[in-house]
Amino acid sequence: MSRLYPFHGGLKTVRHKTESNQWPIQQAALPRWLTVPLRQHIGAIAKPLVQAGDRVLKGQMIGQADGYISAAVHAPTSGVVAAVETRPVPHPSGLPDLCVVIDSDGEECWIEHEPVDYRALHPSELRNVLRNAGIVGLGGAAFPSAVKLNLSGQCEHLDTLILNGAECEPWITCDDRLMRERATGIVAGLQVMTCLLEPREVLIGIEDDKPEAIAAMAEACAGTGYQVRPIPTRYPSGSVKQLVKLLTGKETPVEGLPVDVGVQCFNAATAYTVHRAIDHGEPVISRVVTVTGHVSQPGNFEALLGTSFADLVEQCGGYREGVERLIMGGPMMGFALHSDEVPLTKAANCILAASAAELTPAQPVMPCIRCGACVDVCPADLLPQQLYWHARAKEFDKAQDYHLFSCIECGCCSAVCPSHIPLVQYYRYAKNEIWAQEKEKQKAELARQRHQARLERLEREKQEREAKLRQKAPAKTIKAAEASEAGIKLDIEAAVAHAKPHPPSSISSRAEEGESITDYSARTPALPVAEGGNQEPEPLSSKQDA
Amino acid sequence: MIAAIVVLSVMAGVSGLLLGFAAVRFKVEGDPIVDKIDAILPQTQCGQCGYPGCRPYAEAIAAGEADINQCPPGGENGVTALADLLGRDPKPLNAEHGAVKPKMVAVIDEQNCIGCTLCIQACPVDAILGAAKHMHTVIASECTGCELCIAPCPVDCIDMIPVAQTITTWKWTYPAVTAKAAA
Missing domain, CATH: 3.30.70.20 (Alpha-Beta Plaits)
Known part of the structure; x- marks a missing residue:
């Protein structure tokens, strides 16, 4: 039997799986309004293809993938587009983002299904089909899967393809139920991925607290050669790098990806959507989501993307008394929502209504006593304490020296900290600051180049003008007679001064008489065009008309 | 005595040639410190520092004519970065040049x-x-x-x-x- 290679650290969390995994997946009711965000994935926001008033069919593409790292978005049901505007989306900031709002007609009119024979397609065509079906990682990160299914340039040959069914967060059970009920579909999707990646072996990692799921998957895998590997229940075994280590013993390099060591990893639910897209021609328009915690009847729902969280909670019988916070994702890695009027997205695997009992009580933060408990539990083998000191002191360079970006924000360190220091918050803050500084730097560099280009252009124009004046000067005989060298110089200076912008005071006094202004602009020499260079200025009027 | 003079003159000559060669071969174009300062400045080109753009200000800092705390868009972080680069003590922004916005x-x-x-x-x-x-x-x-x-x-x-x-x-x-x- 296969060997496991335990990763460092991790936590035994209190499990809350039975609250929601006792009942089959229920179909959520079709809501009247669906708010479909155009950014449900990592990468560029999808380009809207519809506008208010358009009629859309179920499964019709409403947002097109924009660039390589992007994913398409589809209408979850048929109806009329009510608006394409910014609406609140599930995000820790609570800020709105561009969404397509669909007024559903209740008819569920599908587009024509176009199942494809994946064995007959060229790999790049197959990846395009998946890209256009809007397939992204459904484990929570929502990274476009088509990108991960392309090995060219990243890895010569893939050793291992891992299907991630670990589901290590204490409250989430959507993958558990999906594997129990739709194991064949998941394996069918896995076959498509295998066809694209041609790995030496396929491993399916499932935590051993899900015996039914393990049994169902093992049965579905019979005869395929895929191996189901039960793994010990230890948070965060579902994190990519930790799972890769656990199953293959390979360490993913710092700032690298599992593909660098010949391993690729997909979530179980992602494989299922691949199956739906290839064998049924259905794009990603719904997902299974766990609604749990302090609601009357927790459970798993297959809901259309764009269904509001409030609707889903309603279908669970509503909130129970004492709900303090609504969390998307698990309690360890999820984030608190500002409102329940936000739509379900591809990344939303769990809605947790947390009461005081589920939340760790807010305890006063005490100074770090350097006990090292955080180091013992860190699954990424970091020194959380050092990271904390440097992040707190805003010494971002030093934090990066301690591999801040290897932190997976699993929350183990915060959970065990006896001083209740919100360690992960410090790391998130530091990471965000570093990214922001990076962006600022790029912007500054762009501004520097543009300024440089402008200075060069002004210099060139000045010289051209001077050259022109020098040519004209001898022709004017009267002036030429008088002109000493100093005289010419004065002339040029005067001309240059004339061409230069007038001080604001003189112009504003002229502004009242419209004519002088017109007169001025008529004289304005070769206008600067935004892109620099000597092109003719292009009037904007044509654009306005269009 | 003569041998010593000859040896020393030869050594001096060789060193002189080496130095001369190095001066031509490894000539530094412009002042690299100006580029480093310029890289820290935010490139808004706003002129709040009293110079017509970020590069002139960088040149003035390098020449010791301007202080490092005259750039409001760069903020406190900018001053700290400049202080680190130039080995000086960070100081608060000079309010004469405007406030951080x-x-x-x-x-x-x-x-x-x-x-x-x-x-x-x-x-x-x-x-x-x-x-x-x-x-x-x-x-x-x-x-x-x-x-x-x-x-x-x-x-x-x-x-x-x-x-x-x-x-x-x-x-x-x-x-x-x-x-x-x-x-």
């Missing part, structure tokens, strides 16, 4: 724009698009928020508005709870 972007009220092109000529990064007697507009992604276009506008149709935060620019904030506050 949130990031702004210029917006032209297109109803009132008369197409005079004055703002186009004032913009240090060519971020304003337009032609004589035609409406102008600001390319927001290129605008550095330097405010140099505000003064020349004869009809006061340019406003500075703070850059709105979006999901992509939003950042996690510094944890509100500090060990000190709780102690």
Whole structure:
């Protein structure tokens, strides 16, 4: 039997799986309004293809993938587009983002299904089909899967393809139920991925607290050669790098990806959507989501993307008394929502209504006593304490020296900290600051180049003008007679001064008489065009008309 | 005696040749410290420091003519970075040169724009698009928020508005709870 290679650290969390995994997946009711965000994935926001008033069919593409790292978005049901505007989306900031709002007609009119024979397609065509079906990682990160299914340039040959069914967060059970009920579909999707990646072996990692799921998957895998590997229940075994280590013993390099060591990893639910897209021609328009915690009847729902969280909670019988916070994702890695009027997205695997009992009580933060408990539990083998000191002191360079970006924000360190220091918050803050500084730097560099280009252009124009004046000067005989060298110089200076912008005071006094202004602009020499260079200025009027 | 003189002269000659060669071969074009300072400055080209752009200010700092705390858009972080680079003590921003403001972007009220092109000529990064007697507009992604276009506008149709935060620019904030506050 296969060997496991335990990763460092991790936590035994209190499990809350039975609250929601006792009942089959229920179909959520079709809501009247669906708010479909155009950014449900990592990468560029999808380009809207519809506008208010358009009629859309179920499964019709409403947002097109924009660039390589992007994913398409589809209408979850048929109806009329009510608006394409910014609406609140599930995000820790609570800020709105561009969404397509669909007024559903209740008819569920599908587009024509176009199942494809994946064995007959060229790999790049197959990846395009998946890209256009809007397939992204459904484990929570929502990274476009088509990108991960392309090995060219990243890895010569893939050793291992891992299907991630670990589901290590204490409250989430959507993958558990999906594997129990739709194991064949998941394996069918896995076959498509295998066809694209041609790995030496396929491993399916499932935590051993899900015996039914393990049994169902093992049965579905019979005869395929895929191996189901039960793994010990230890948070965060579902994190990519930790799972890769656990199953293959390979360490993913710092700032690298599992593909660098010949391993690729997909979530179980992602494989299922691949199956739906290839064998049924259905794009990603719904997902299974766990609604749990302090609601009357927790459970798993297959809901259309764009269904509001409030609707889903309603279908669970509503909130129970004492709900303090609504969390998307698990309690360890999820984030608190500002409102329940936000739509379900591809990344939303769990809605947790947390009461005081589920939340760790807010305890006063005490100074770090350097006990090292955080180091013992860190699954990424970091020194959380050092990271904390440097992040707190805003010494971002030093934090990066301690591999801040290897932190997976699993929350183990915060959970065990006896001083209740919100360690992960410090790391998130530091990471965000570093990214922001990076962006600022790029912007500054762009501004520097543009300024440089402008200075060069002004210099060139000045010289051209001077050259022109020098040519004209001898022709004017009267002036030429008088002109000493100093005289010419004065002339040029005067001309240059004339061409230069007038001080604001003189112009504003002229502004009242419209004519002088017109007169001025008529004289304005070769206008600067935004892109620099000597092109003719292009009037904007044509654009306005269009 | 003569041998010593000869040996020393030969050594001096060889060293001189080596030094001469090195001076030509490894000649430093420009002052590298100016480039390093310039890289830290925010490149808004706003002139609040009293110099006509970021590079002239960098040159002035390098020459010891200007202090390191004259750049409000760079903020305290900018001063600290300059202090680190130059081995000086960080100091608070000089209030004479203005205060730190949130990031702004210029917006032209297109109803009132008369197409005079004055703002186009004032913009240090060519971020304003337009032609004589035609409406102008600001390319927001290129605008550095330097405010140099505000003064020349004869009809006061340019406003500075703070850059709105979006999901992509939003950042996690510094944890509100500090060990000190709780102690």
